[in-house]
Amino acid sequence: GQQLNQSPQSMFIQEGEDVSMNCTSSSIFNTWLWYKQDPGEGPVLLIALYKAGELTSNGRLTAQFGITRKDSFLNISASIPSDVGIYFCAGQNARQLTFGSGTQLTVLP
């Protein structure tokens, strides 16, 4: 099935550093979403973006809906150990989500 192009695939960073990850698609989406998934659990919604060009923050997280509607990025500032996990982007059209392949984030003390 189709998946979005998400990069990087994995990241190792020091605690306190900022993180950036992005997602691109050949298709236009009406909504972009970012989820975090911990081992053995379902994805948890972090940020939802509904308009092209929209920049939205949720605490230390900031995400933007690309102006072309084919891309999005997620920034995490001042990373902490509990940021460890897999981050997924997802584009939404109509009634289904199309997911990226995930970014595995490891935060080193």
Added chain:
Amino acid sequence: DAGVTQSPTHLIKTRGQQVTLRCSPKSGHDTVSWYQQALGQGPQFIFQYYEEEERQRGNFPDRFSGHQFPNYSSELNVNALLLGDSALYLCASSLNRGLSGNTIYFGEGSWLTVV
């Protein structure tokens, strides 16, 4: 306020068997979707149910079927299980608000292992 709940949490089946997974949506939500997540990949859309009918389907064979009940809960059935059906099956719920702005929430999933 209960979130999305799924059962069972884990199960093991043999090739050729059939399995039924269950989902109760978040309180107030009327739409249920099912996703399959293979190890190391993002979730893949199976289908969505609204008003007890399947209204959109992803690229999955007819062995995958579902049902939605009047209380909005849902079941996912998989027949003639294959080894490749081993995955985390996620239920997602949302409130039907047309084609945009439907924030989707996921359950913790049911881990299916086919041996």
